[in-house]
Amino acid sequence: MTTTSHPFYLDCDTGIDDALALAYLLAAPTADVVGIGSVSGNVSAAVGARNTLDLLQLAGHTHIPVALGAHHPLAGQFGGGAPWVHGDNGIGGVQLTTASAGLASESAAEMLVRLAHAYPGTLRVLAIGPLTNIAEALRLEPDLPALVDSVTIMGGAALAPGNISPVAEANIHNDPEAAALVLAAGWDVMLVPLDVTMASVLEEPHRQALLASSAPVPQALGEMLGYYFRFYEGIFGRPCSAMHDPLAAALAVGAVQAAVAPVVRAAVDTSDGPGRGQTVCDLRGLYAGYPPVKGARCRVVLALEEDFAPHLVETLLGFFEGTTAGLASAGSAA
């Protein structure tokens, strides 16, 4: 950990784009991942934890503890994930060597609370799955908002269409009650919604660059993306994919800058109406260039300074080809 790096707690439902976000976070020079919790979303919390451990071993980062998080959302039952997006095993059918490391003895929510106390005022929380664990941690430690440095959430759709309903995005829709608690807590939140993640598209040449890498982490990510691209071909009309979770990681790290990101009031629709799971962001200031809103604490990223995909690919190749080519090859031969 250099003097300029920040401790990160990552909460994820690994997932293909979660895998990319994790790899990006490992590669980011200013991020120090000190703990990872899993949550049901793209896959079950257990499968997400399995994938996370295996990816960490492939990347040679077996020192990072992984905690199992909530299987069910706060209300209702886990719906079974999205195998049509991420594959039955959550990582597009790619078979990774099973990690030798096991799960932490604490839950994901307990880990987050512990890390918040261990890194008071400096821990960055990056949540790229449903917000069940974060809501649980707020219940365990009501002072959590004062303890952490920042909270970045991949989730929601502000002015863009939803992806799981006309107006709801999957992470939020999978646990609207948890998301409502997290957005209402006394901390500043950066929301990275579909508005920008659907505009951050990885194309086939990017995927080929990962596949052609000498390092196994980019190779594996390129293989997973083959599955992901096939799903997104039905959305975009060509093989490519949105980059939801990695973009949130890059914004949390500070490597990518928002061009439009008003701080507004935001709530989550927890009704049983057609808006269930919608992030209701009050963007009525649009026409006056988003004047400041007193008491607002949710920064909604609506546009980026530059295209994200090249930065993502360069960061992954630059880091893993430099550090893990030999290690990871050995790992995949094990």
Add this chain to the structure above:
Amino acid sequence: MTTTSHPFYLDCDTGIDDALALAYLLAAPTADVVGIGSVSGNVSAAVGARNTLDLLQLAGHTHIPVALGAHHPLAGQFGGGAPWVHGDNGIGGVQLTTASAGLASESAAEMLVRLAHAYPGTLRVLAIGPLTNIAEALRLEPDLPALVDSVTIMGGAALAPGNISPVAEANIHNDPEAAALVLAAGWDVMLVPLDVTMASVLEEPHRQALLASSAPVPQALGEMLGYYFRFYEGIFGRPCSAMHDPLAAALAVGAVQAAVAPVVRAAVDTSDGPGRGQTVCDLRGLYAGYPPVKGARCRVVLALEEDFAPHLVETLLGFFEGTTAGLASAGSAA
């Protein structure tokens, strides 16, 4: 009525922009307004009817019948209108000569049903207020969808922010239950939401052109717009105004063309959650250029071919200066 003109039933809550829409419709060469119903919205149904009658007299169109419509929405009570937007009298405090004509003996919903039978297959319905009367007419005549030619609604917010809540537009929010019935009825609907009406802005030079007219209708509209502009200065940061209702009129007439207007499934949020009154339009086809959606019947106008304001001003000046300068001067001196 020329061979190329279409009979119109106008349902309105007059209202400054309703006044502009009414004047536009009278001026449009291909529209023949055969009846007008009022509904509570910007003002009460009674005040809206009063303003409509007075405007018709100012314009020399006293032959058009005006029917009083619903005072209360289908559920709940009329909330008292929006005097901060439209003024206490609904037309920015402008005093018009009280019309000598009285109200029709039928209700607005009854008028719509009668006209649909009188003009089978050709009546165009233009609704620029809450949809209470249209829902009532559907109850009175379940065959209404088969009888009318088209339904155009100023209402909703698709990808744009709402104006009465973060996600709801006022016309729909004022009677979500009615709007839900109207969008679910077996007819094709064109929805003209805030996405385009907030992008159709009348500026101060446009208002000055109306004020400088030799005809009293444009003059009166220019005066009303002074009040409207002051409200919208708080939205846009400069004196100007959105053109909600006149744009819907121009699209219904066919004088303005949509550049982006996918036909999608649309529902109205009638829950008591934060999305109440939202038009939930399924625009997830955005990323593939909106491929056709089987069974969808709601055309949502998202972008226009050209700027609307110049067309509006030219149409109003061209018509009223040509036809009503003498008449209206006499009227305003009465």
